Amino acid sequence: MQRSAGRVAKRVLAQAAGATQVAAPAPGSTSPNHPGAAAGLVRQLSALPWSPPVSIDSINPKVIKTEYAVRGEIVSRAQLLQQELSSKASSLPFSEIVSLNIGNPQSLGQQPVTFFREVLALCDYPALLEKDESHALFSSDAIARAYRIVESIPGRATGAYSHSQGIKAIREEIAAGIAARDGFPANADDIFLTDGASPGVHMMMQMLISSEQDGILCPIPQYPLYSASIALHGGTLVPYYLNESSGWGLEISELKQQLDAARASGTRVRALVVINPGNPTGQVLTEQNQREVVQFCRDEGLLLLADEVYQENIYEETKTFHSFKKVARSMGFFDKDLSLVSYHSVSKGYYGECGKRGGYMEVTGLDAEVRDQLYKVASVNLCSNITGQILMSLVMNPPKPGDESYDNFTKERDGILSSLARRAQLMTDAMNKLEGVTCNKAEGAMYVFPRLNLPERAMKAAAAVQMLPDVFYARRLLDATGIVVVPGSGFGQVPGTHHFRCTILPQEGKLPDVIAKFTQFHERFMEEFRD
Amino acid sequence: MQRSAGRVAKRVLAQAAGATQVAAPAPGSTSPNHPGAAAGLVRQLSALPWSPPVSIDSINPKVIKTEYAVRGEIVSRAQLLQQELSSKASSLPFSEIVSLNIGNPQSLGQQPVTFFREVLALCDYPALLEKDESHALFSSDAIARAYRIVESIPGRATGAYSHSQGIKAIREEIAAGIAARDGFPANADDIFLTDGASPGVHMMMQMLISSEQDGILCPIPQYPLYSASIALHGGTLVPYYLNESSGWGLEISELKQQLDAARASGTRVRALVVINPGNPTGQVLTEQNQREVVQFCRDEGLLLLADEVYQENIYEETKTFHSFKKVARSMGFFDKDLSLVSYHSVSKGYYGECGKRGGYMEVTGLDAEVRDQLYKVASVNLCSNITGQILMSLVMNPPKPGDESYDNFTKERDGILSSLARRAQLMTDAMNKLEGVTCNKAEGAMYVFPRLNLPERAMKAAAAVQMLPDVFYARRLLDATGIVVVPGSGFGQVPGTHHFRCTILPQEGKLPDVIAKFTQFHERFMEEFRD
Known part of the structure; x- marks a missing residue:
């Protein structure tokens, strides 16, 4: 206890010193003596308990200022709800969290492209390249590609910097x-x-x-x-x-x-x-x-x-x-x-x-x-x-015509891209059908960014709980349906307008259900807050 | 040309404005008019050619101040020499670059641990987990471990954030x-x-x-x-x-x-x-x-x-x-x-x-x-x-006794560690045999950090080419032998002392040759500069 009090005293004294740069004394050089005047202060502070040396008030203010809504407060709440679902499934009005906050296709069931994963596996364990049995498990062009890659790495060192x-x-x-x-x-x-x-x-x-x-x-x-x-x-x-x-x-x-x-x-x-x-x-x-x-x-x-x-x-x-x-x-x-x-x-x-x-x-x-x-x-x-x-x-440099993997690769790639195109359209259409919502077509990327024209009463309800209107909407959506979107304020928007970002990534078998839940939520929300 | 001159003119004017924060006007708000007084300046500067907007004088000075000797000037020179070796092998007094600047064991021939790579390959291409043929290529505990890991990832999504x-x-x-x-x-x-x-x-x-x-x-x-x-x-x-x-x-x-x-x-x-x-x-x-x-x-x-x-x-x-x-x-x-x-x-x-x-x-x-x-x-x-x-x-959580991989894993691990222990000793001993060099034993990690007591004449020769004495030594070593070490000044040292860091990582078959070359270089260096 006395020592930790000494620390506080020293900080006070150090702050009083005021200079900003350390002239680093090398061994053998003299260091300043510790001022004896601190003794009284040390005694005064001797009852202070230990507290962590790093606090929210002493960290870099740039860090505190930084915001990253894609994994922000709505997502943190979704993680809590996920834990709740795992412990007692019936406690919430939905059975799963649907993460539409982030462009993360494989988390929603998209399968990896086979050729890519074959090559990665072979490069991770190059001993496979020497074994006959590998031909039963890997396509010939994946083996050839992995062989070429491993050979091209200095010393064939796949684990080196x-x-x-x-x-x-x-x-x-x-x-x-x-x-x-x-x-x-x-x-x-x-x-x-x-x-x-x-x-x-x-x-x-x-x-x-x-x-x-x-x-x-x-x-x-x-x-x-x-x-x-x-x-x-x-x-x-x-x-x-x-x-x-x-x-x-x-x-x-x-x-x-x-x-x-x-x-x-x-x-x-x-x-x-x-x-x-x-x-x-x-x-x-x-x-x-x-x-x-x-x-x-x-x-x-x-x-x-x-x-x-x-x-x-x-x-x-x-x-x-x-x-x-x-x-x-x-x-x-x-x-x-x-x-x-x-x-x-x-x-x-x-x-x-x-x-x-x-x-x-x-x-x-x-x-x-x-x-x-x-x-x-x-x-x-x-x-x-x-x-x-x-x-x-x-x-x-994906497979080319004539490569053993080419047909399968093309099928996988085109299957995913054409499905994404359909989902972009479905999602855009679904958003535009919602009362008070307008949504530009997703021509590319993985998101829609619909504009919410919220009723005055919804804005007031948001203000009453000290939330931005778009955060209020996203929070209500999450709590009612388990669907996670990111409020437009996390991306910036023209002041006075409200949006949210929502990925188009649920698999096609699930998308109609997601849209139905979303639509139902929105109708009820508008019902509750219609001016 | 005229436009780029306009840019320069605008910069001059902007600098004169002096404020530091942007009040971001949203669409529809008025923006400041461009001062008409710039026109004459634009005409004066109209002959200026384009130059990159980012220059060494305009980047973050903290970046310029930063040093990272492990991949610093000696390593850059080694990369050049490597290119020279590749184009005309006989042009240099050595046939390969020996990178002892960085703790990068696999670049010097250390083989990956089999169990680890088996599991990584299986996780990269989880389809292998379902195939009978995999049992001919992978140990059973690697398959079991990979299965457990893939199952533990939400949605089995090995490619998701x-x-x-x-x-x-x-x-x-x-x-x-x-x-x-x-x-x-x-x-x-x-x-x-x-x-x-x-x-x-x-x-x-x-x-x-x-x-x-x-x-x-x-x-x-x-x-x-x-x-x-x-x-x-x-x-x-x-x-x-x-x-x-x-x-x-x-x-x-x-x-x-x-x-x-x-x-x-x-x-x-x-x-x-x-x-x-x-x-x-x-x-x-x-x-x-x-x-x-x-x-x-x-x-x-x-x-x-x-x-x-x-x-x-x-x-x-x-x-x-x-x-x-x-x-x-x-x-x-x-x-x-x-x-x-x-x-x-x-x-x-x-x-x-x-x-x-x-x-x-x-x-x-x-x-x-x-x-x-x-x-x-x-x-x-x-x-x-x-x-x-x-x-x-x-x-x-490596393999445990009873796992199929355990014996092989233990053999690989102990083989590497005991070899490293021998190499630490060999390297320490070799350094201590060099004239004017003292070297503490490498009790752990992957390096020796010997102290060089350089002759006065070597110090003067370094000063004459505006190099720090330890950089001068490392540069000479590289040019004579292809061996890359990092000067002690890159790590900090008591002022007036000189060191270098050298990994103990050459494979045992090669280490005696590396030590012989190093020793020969050092003898010649001392011969050349002995006071």
């Missing part, structure tokens, strides 16, 4: 996949493999943000990884609003207005984030629109951060994915003309391998010295996980 | 392993699974560091993850020196002196980092010493960050690993008495699965509100990779 950007041969495979996708060359040295796309976003924010004077232009609504990463690094999110009435259109005039306003107020705007296909909005940009965005970044001296993780998830027949790199190159902008980072991931697409944490960023048009710094930051964490690296290369 | 702390059943397995190791209970809710140990260290630094006023007590020499993470988060590293002359002893008097000095100069010291077994020093703390450290943290109000990733790597027969948690509990300190974070990883031990990026931190004695914040930070990155999570559970 790789180069900090990822295994060279894997990066070459990915670069070849990008080149085939775009029709323009890609360079393995530009690829940084990451544990999912998120760490790549953090790395760039860490590079760009020195203080709150540094701003990042982000769409509103946005995937809250961006707002969270900007908050953690202490920067300023400069919002630009997508136009809901034109199908979440990205308008250059809005970009320009927000950029100018930010600059006029002293913010050094460093980069523009574009999410295409959009999250949470599901819009797919036209090529013409993308050209305008590229030109805007070039003219305004902005780094373009292109979140393209949903590039394979397009459901609208009239729409096509174009990478920003392809668009820029086709405009005649190369490394010396535009700074561009493109993010991709194994978590989305038709494969939905969220738990494997594979991803990459392709970094082009950055200054060599800045690239060196980026490499250094990557190297502090040594490398991303090798399984995720391998899977990323498979995604970028 | 997990809970942000990791799959609950995996955390329970790890907690059981900790309890069995320590003889004190462990709680699954205290476990945060991470992609290797590094992200867990970053998370804690992010929580603890608000400004450079926040200090972290770190050993010198230290594993540079700590200095890098503190630099990236803008904190102050408060060094305490390990005593080389007493086998890298950790002395409480030194801790106390440095803590008091830091506090006196206004630093708010938040936590104490202890690496046991030591990296780069290889020392293994005695239990008595650990008790003193625990008491010190409790008395001084410090969070104890215990890096225990080398807990299975102990080569000195008289030494045993004790976790800090066990030591604290055996002193009667529980959750309400001490704040403690223990780090572990799949990268080290006898398994050396660096590329799998599995790890955990066990967080005890933290305030509930602080824990919630930690969960939030973890959730921003969704979860660590599932393969790494599974592997971490296998490490904490």
